[in-house]
Amino acid sequence: MTGSVLDLARPDILELQPYQHAAWDPALERMHANEMPWRAQGDNTRAGLNRYPEPQPKALVERMAQLYGAPVQQVLVGRGSDEAIDLLVRAFCRAGQDSVVITPPTFGFYKVAARIQGADVIEVPLLRDGFRLDTSAVIDAGRRAKLVFLCSPNNPTGNLLGEEAMLQVCCALARQALVVLDEAYLEFAGRPSLAGRLAEFPNLVILRTLSKAYALAGARLGTLIASEEIVGLLKRIIPPYAIPASTVDEVLNLTEAPQRASAAARIGTLLAEREVVRQHLERSRNVVSVHPSDANFLLVECRDAYAFLAAGKSAGLLVRDFSSAPRLTRCLRISIGTPDQNRRLLAAVE
Numbered sequence: 001m002t003g004s005v006l007d008l009a010r011p012d013i014l015e016l017q018p019y020q021h022a023a024w025d026p027a028l029e030r031m032h033a034n035e036m037p038w039r040a041q042g043d044n045t046r047a048g049l050n051r052y053p054e055p056q057p058k059a060l061v062e063r064m065a066q067l068y069g070a071p072v073q074q075v076l077v078g079r080g081s082d083e084a085i086d087l088l089v090r091a092f093c094r095a096g097q098d099s100v101v102i103t104p105p106t107f108g109f110y111k112v113a114a115r116i117q118g119a120d121v122i123e124v125p126l127l128r129d130g131f132r133l134d135t136s137a138v139i140d141a142g143r144r145a146k147l148v149f150l151c152s153p154n155n156p157t158g159n160l161l162g163e164e165a166m167l168q169v170c171c172a173l174a175r176q177a178l179v180v181l182d183e184a185y186l187e188f189a190g191r192p193s194l195a196g197r198l199a200e201f202p203n204l205v206i207l208r209t210l211s212k213a214y215a216l217a218g219a220r221l222g223t224l225i226a227s228e229e230i231v232g233l234l235k236r237i238i239p240p241y242a243i244p245a246s247t248v249d250e251v252l253n254l255t256e257a258p259q260r261a262s263a264a265a266r267i268g269t270l271l272a273e274r275e276v277v278r279q280h281l282e283r284s285r286n287v288v289s290v291h292p293s294d295a296n297f298l299l300v301e302c303r304d305a306y307a308f309l310a311a312g313k314s315a316g317l318l319v320r321d322f323s324s325a326p327r328l329t330r331c332l333r334i335s336i337g338t339p340d341q342n343r344r345l346l347a348a349v350e
């Protein structure tokens, strides 16, 4: 590698002539994008849904840059962090040749996105003791891979990964692989993002989402924060007009200062509820252990996971079954709900 992180990208993607979407110039009237000139009947939206939205909408990119404390040139917005994961795998992994590293048990889409692209998946399990990173094994595997996915706080185990360990991985793989750090649940941990370390580690990529702490999963808005080179490359392959106009408007409205203050207060309420649920579950006869959590869910090892699930369903409540996943035998993941939902679940399982 000669020094640019782009040397890790697929050569054919680097050479790709990107799709030329219709020029975005709000000062001019649009007769260049084969749109209808009239709105659909009843369309009261700001921009009019007859018009294609702005690619990488400037106001939205600025808002996410402000929210996550990153320069605008280092921000890419997409349809959830799922889209960012997909774009990374497609831009960096050649089918049948390149690999990604994952650290199970972890978020399932990393593996699926890699497999869809035809990339190999190297699994370096988290250590049994506290689901910590097996740092040296991740570094060894990373030397044979293009992308290393780390998730902190990790889904479904709920724990943060050690900051020093993650930075050690970035440092050791500086010229060999991108380290993709998924911070989907970071707001619940009250810890600073590693986005502040991007200048030191050009191979670091951070993923954030509005789907969790900001209560906007239905809007589908994820943010990738990385070096300008990586953001520039991904802009070349993200589908044209990726973000729907309605999402742009809703997200801009729902991430203003009052909404941000309300989201922060809700996080406080959720964390207090998480503690109540944890304490009750620890006393439950059907619970072996509740794993420590820095996220908005709890991973619970049951004596009889089936009975727990059935009790929840009888109260009209679904929790996530991981009991047949490797290393998560008899485990369920409970997303903390409203106080009423939590109490109904606790009453049902008792």
Ligand SMILES: Cc1ncc(COP(=O)(O)O)c(C=O)c1O
Residues within 6 Å of the ligand: 079, 080, 081, 082, 083, 107, 151, 154, 155, 182, 184, 208, 209, 210, 211, 217, 220, 221, 222
């Ligand atoms: C760790 C992690 N990353 C990413 C996602 C996907 O988030 P988004 O809604 O932004 O696509 C999830 C969703 O559950 C997740 O748990």
